[in-house]
Amino acid sequence: MALKYSKQRAIIMDFLKDRKDHPTADVVYTNVRKILPNISLGTVYRNLMLLTELGEIKKIQVGDGVDHFDSTTGEHDHFVCTECGGVFDLPVREAFDAARYAGPDFDGEITGYTLNLRGVCAGCLAKEHTA
Amino acid sequence: MALKYSKQRAIIMDFLKDRKDHPTADVVYTNVRKILPNISLGTVYRNLMLLTELGEIKKIQVGDGVDHFDSTTGEHDHFVCTECGGVFDLPVREAFDAARYAGPDFDGEITGYTLNLRGVCAGCLAKEHTA
DNA sequence: ACTAAAATAGTAATAGTTACTGAAATATTT
DNA sequence: AAATATTTCAGTAACTATTACTATTTTAGT
Numbered sequence: 001m002a003l004k005y006s007k008q009r010a011i012i013m014d015f016l017k018d019r020k021d022h023p024t025a026d027v028v029y030t031n032v033r034k035i036l037p038n039i040s041l042g043t044v045y046r047n048l049m050l051l052t053e054l055g056e057i058k059k060i061q062v063g064d065g066v067d068h069f070d071s072t073t074g075e076h077d078h079f080v081c082t083e084c085g086g087v088f089d090l091p092v093r094e095a096f097d098a099a100r101y102a103g104p105d106f107d108g109e110i111t112g113y114t115l116n117l118r119g120v121c122a123g124c125l126a127k128e129h130t131a
Numbered sequence: 132m133a134l135k136y137s138k139q140r141a142i143i144m145d146f147l148k149d150r151k152d153h154p155t156a157d158v159v160y161t162n163v164r165k166i167l168p169n170i171s172l173g174t175v176y177r178n179l180m181l182l183t184e185l186g187e188i189k190k191i192q193v194g195d196g197v198d199h200f201d202s203t204t205g206e207h208d209h210f211v212c213t214e215c216g217g218v219f220d221l222p223v224r225e226a227f228d229a230a231r232y233a234g235p236d237f238d239g240e241i242t243g244y245t246l247n248l249r250g251v252c253a254g255c256l257a258k259e260h261t262a
Numbered sequence: 263a264c265t266a267a268a269a270t271a272g273t274a275a276t277a278g279t280t281a282c283t284g285a286a287a288t289a290t291t292t
Numbered sequence: 293a294a295a296t297a298t299t300t301c302a303g304t305a306a307c308t309a310t311t312a313c314t315a316t317t318t319t320a321g322t
Contacts, residue, residue: 004268004319025309040271045310047269063192063245065279066309077232079239091234098248101208103222108210110250114194117229119241135288135299156279171302176279178300196310197278 003054008032008039009047013071016057022068022078022087062087062116077115083124090117139163139170140178144202147188153199153209153218193218193247208246214255221248 011032016023023031029044048069051057058070062080068087077090098113099106120128142163147154154162160175179200182188189201193211199218208221229244230237251259 002267002320006269006318008270038271040273042272042311042313043270049311061192061194063194065192065196079233079237079241081239082242088239090232091236093232093234096232101221101224101227101246102210102248103224105222106210107253108212108219108250109256110210110248111213112249114245114247114249115232116245117233117241118243118245119239122238125240133289133298137287137300139301169302171304173280173282173303174301180280 008036008043011035012044012047013051016069016071022060022070024066024068079117081121081124082118083120086121088121139167139174142166143175143178144182147200147202153191153201155197155199210248212252212255213249214251217252219252
């Protein structure tokens with residue numbers, strides 16, 4: 001039950017803290033392996049899950065069938081590039097009013113929302129223009 | 132290249148048209164099998180994909196790791212119940228202004244968005260109260 | 263150090279989905 | 293309506309992302 005220190009978890013957390021993009025478990029794995037060459041993929045998954053439960057990171061799902069992980073835990077939304085698959089943070093805006101959006105007739109209890117914008121990122125747009 | 136009629140595809144489409152929830156491929160499979168007992172799961176997937184490409188249905192991903200399929204093709208958003216896993220249509224509201232939400236500093240091209248509200252549906256709330 | 267609990271590496275299993283193959287259904291041409 | 297071409301099929305195998313299992317190693321409290 002009690003949480004014990006683990007070098008693997010510390011390095012995973014450290015890696016995520018420095019990334020502005022939203023790496024997948026596999027990306028975390030291949031990168032952390034540069035420091036801990038025989039860390040196992042299962043360990044990466046287990047710790048990503050644990051860190052998510054602890055609230056130190058967030059698991060985000062953008063509909064590409066792969067989980068992404070984000071060390072920015074505050075409420076914010078994402079932009080997904082349909083060209084390169086990149087996931088980018090959107091600047092935090094005025095809080096989105098989910099209850100108001102659902103409308104007065106909605107009779108469930110709303111606890112949260114997921115909002116992903118979709119399109120082509122600035123980088124891919126630049127590439128298109130030069131091509 | 133040319134599309135040919137298939138009984139399997141017709142029945143899949145027919146099944147989806149009558150559903151207000153958003154069945155998964157597996158749900159489509161088990162139900163269509165009542166009519167065509169030896170349809171194969173691969174056929175279901177292939178036709179769901181094809182119908183999606185044709186724009187006759189929509190594939191929706193709500194972050195539960197499974198694809199759902201929706202015969203309501205107009206722009207609308209969804210509510211996902213965290214208790215029962217159900218996916219429900221939200222009434223169509225004033226169009227969500229994605230570009231405005233992204234803010235003036237955003238320098239990509241926005242082509243769409245996905246908005247899922249999350250919470251407990253009316254049915255599950257009722258169950259909780261009686262328990 | 264000693265011991266109990268937790269975490270690990272490595273591997274196996276699972277779920278959802280996609281790909282492959284020879285046979286059957288559909289459409290087109292004669 | 294028979295022959296031919298093309299699509300779709302059922303059935304199965306393969307694949308990807310993730311989770312579970314197990315014997316061994318690490319960690320931390322006594």
